[in-house]
Amino acid sequence: MTLGFGIKVILEVAVILLITYGIFNEDKLIAFEDELAPVLRFCFHKYILKDVKKTNKTPVSHQQKSVRQKATFKVISGKQPTHNVNREVA
Numbered sequence: 386m387t388l389g390f391g392i393k394v395i396l397e398v399a400v401i402l403l404i405t406y407g408i409f410n411e412d413k414l415i416a417f418e419d420e421l422a423p424v425l426r427f428c429f430h431k432y433i434l435k436d437v438k439k440t441n442k443t444p445v446s447h448q449q450k451s452v453r454q455k456a457t458f459k460v461i462s463g464k465q466p467t468h469n470v471n472r473e474v475a
Contacts, residue, residue: 407414
């Protein structure tokens with residue numbers, strides 16, 4: 386057994402134990418999530434949005450989302466699309 390495989394097995398066992406603990410102590414986990422949400426929100430606004438306000442640019446995640454939405458057009462029929470503006474898309 387190599388060192389990498391041993392570490393992988395240990396991490397998998399730890400994940401299974403954490404999931405089992407979360408199932409049995411669901412109330413404590415929900416309370417922890419409720420306490421953690423404002424902290425994460427504060428850190429996001431302080432550290433992530435601070436750079437956006439200084440540079441007056443949109444965050445990278447919003448730029449990637451708009452690029453992804455534009456790139457989703459696919460030609461299903463295999464034919465080259467015509468550049469007719471009046472054509473309806475079904």
